[in-house]
Amino acid sequence: MNYEVIDSHCHLDFPKFNKDRHETIERARKCGVVQMINSGIDYKTNVDSLELAKKYDFVHATLGLSPQMVPDASEEKIKQILSQMERNIEKAVGIGEAGLDFYYCTTDTGRKKQEAVFRQVIEIADNYNKTLVIHGRNGEDLALEMTKDLNRVVFHCYGGSLETMKNIVDAGHYVSVPTLVCFSEHHKSIAQNLPLENMLIETDSPYLSPRKGRNEPSFVLDSVSVIANLKELEETDITRATIQNTRRAFEL
Numbered sequence: 001m002n003y004e005v006i007d008s009h010c011h012l013d014f015p016k017f018n019k020d021r022h023e024t025i026e027r028a029r030k031c032g033v034v035q036m037i038n039s040g041i042d043y044k045t046n047v048d049s050l051e052l053a054k055k056y057d058f059v060h061a062t063l064g065l066s067p068q069m070v071p072d073a074s075e076e077k078i079k080q081i082l083s084q085m086e087r088n089i090e091k092a093v094g095i096g097e098a099g100l101d102f103y104y105c106t107t108d109t110g111r112k113k114q115e116a117v118f119r120q121v122i123e124i125a126d127n128y129n130k131t132l133v134i135h136g137r138n139g140e141d142l143a144l145e146m147t148k149d150l151n152r153v154v155f156h157c158y159g160g161s162l163e164t165m166k167n168i169v170d171a172g173h174y175v176s177v178p179t180l181v182c183f184s185e186h187h188k189s190i191a192q193n194l195p196l197e198n199m200l201i202e203t204d205s206p207y208l209s210p211r212k213g214r215n216e217p218s219f220v221l222d223s224v225s226v227i228a229n230l231k232e233l234e235e236t237d238i239t240r241a242t243i244q245n246t247r248r249a250f251e252l
């Protein structure tokens with residue numbers, strides 16, 4: 001049986017989809033993926049995300065600045081992306097992905113720079129009252145502390161501790177469960193412990209595929225049965241709640 005779902009985070013503009021982007025999007029729609037949120041990570045992917053959103057009215061763009069590029073990026077380049085966000089704010093449903101990645105970045109100067117840039121991104125989300133999509137790998141606690149007062153925050157592809165997750169939920173933020181939940185024990189316990197009211201689901205395509213090879217938005221359905229089992233609920237309980245949550249989170 002097919003359900004309606006939303007893939008709350010993907011990168012359909014990435015080169016992995018160059019050969020069959022339209023077919024992939026069509027396939028997702030046929031499988032019941034009614035909306036997809038495509039997140040930029042830098043200047044070019046922000047442009048490409050906006051283009052996709054313009055082409056497909058069920059694809060929505062968020063404008064990002066990935067923490068992974070921050071340690072080596074020039075001031076000039078960062079400024080360029082921040083002003084790109086402000087210029088295009090009306091065409092986007094959110095800001096991000098942005099945040100902290102202390103998994104890849106292990107130097108103190110690099111981490112401080114990520115924090116400083118993230119603060120500027122938060123300010124834009126706050127000033128324009130836009131939903132913020134956080135990439136917070138190994139920096140979830142600090143990312144939460146920095147964004148506590150924002151209205152709408154999504155911790156995308158959450159992989160942090162259950163304790164921090166509880167604080168995120170208490171702050172009224174959303175936690176997005178990736179298709180990793182199909183094979184990762186840690187993500188299974190995240191899904192099990194996360195209140196349904198705070199849950200979004202995502203593929204992070206083309207990454208983290210629950211099947212062989214590339215991930216794609218239609219595979220978000222793979223996670224639905226897994227989460228339903230873990231929470232001892234019906235699959236439609238999961239799809240209905242996550243659709244509602246995503247629409248509320250991004251004001252779709």
Ligand SMILES: [Zn+2]
Pocket residue numbers: 009010011039097204
């Ligand atoms: Zn992503």
